[in-house]
Structure formats: C-alpha cells, structure tokens
Amino acid sequence: MEEPLALHPVKLYVYDLSKGMARRLSPLMLVGFFVLCGRHTSIIVHKDEFFYGSGGISSCAPGGTLLGPPDTVVDLGNTEVTEEIFLEYLSSLGESMFRGESYNLFEHNCNTFSNEVAQFLTGKKIPSYITDLPSEVLATPFGQALRPLLDSIQIQPPGGNTFSRHNGQS
Secondary structure (H helix, E strand, C coil), rough: CCCCCEEEEEEEEECCCCCCHHHHHHHCHHHHHHHHCCCCEEECCCCEEEEECCCCCEEEECCCCCCCEEEEEEEEEECCCCCHHHHHHHHHHHHHHCCCHEEEECCEEEHHHHHHHHHHHHHCCCCCCCCCCCHHHHHCEEEEEEEHHHHHCCCCCCEECCHHHHCCCC
C-alpha cells in the first residue's frame, strides 16, 4: 500500500510598503507610483518565506525581513511538492528567469515571482488585483510619464538571505 503524499500549506504574504500612504494619496496624482511601489509579495512554504527583488531570489523566516509582519495573508492552498524538489526548482529559477539583473518594477518583479511559484506549487495564480496593477498604472498618462523614472527603481526588501541551493537553505 502506497503512503499518501504530505500536504504543505502555501501562503502569500502581501506587504504595503507605503504603510497606508498609498490609500491616503489615491485621489492624488501620485496614485500610480505609490500603489505600484506599495505592494510587495512573497510565498511562504516549507516554513520559509521566499521573495524576489533586484538581488535575486531570497528567503528568510516568515515575517523575517525588516518589513515585519505582512499586512495581508492569502491562503493559496496546499502543495505535495517536497522541500527538496521546491529548492531545486528555486535554484533553477534563480539561474534563469529570476536573476537579480532581470528585475523590472513593472514587468518582472516580486509579484511576477510569487505568481510563478504559486502556480508551480498549487496550480493557482495570486490575486489579479496584484498582478494587474502595473498594466493599469501604465495605461494612465501619468504612469507613462513616470515610466522612465520608475523603470530605474530596484527593490530588494532588507533582511532576507540570497537563496543558495548549495547549502540547502539561504
């Protein structure tokens, strides 16, 4: 008789980097900048938090970055993917799609990473109100005017460790 595969919970942490300022300024002209820059996401699985920024893929204990606890936690379900397979997958992503130099605030960011990893683990995407935001901002004249400046922004939440497969952790 075959043993059933273990299920591991998968969560999405959503941080408001603006600490509420985006909500207060939404009616103002700076809405696109603050709302877009105001959200950071990460995936929690196998007792660690994994995220992507201009430094590449990083990890820490859940809530262990200087961002502190998340503002919202979204339950994405469970995965049968073992920690070993997951770490191999992350290593592959870190050497291909999610190298630090590939980071782009609008098109290839922490939310892109969280969405990719969530689909690998659970078959589910992260909420569209997060993934659709960059295109909504860029669709505005103000977003287009600010794009050259915003394209130069590199974000790397402080407090995590760059992911390294060699030591099995980060």
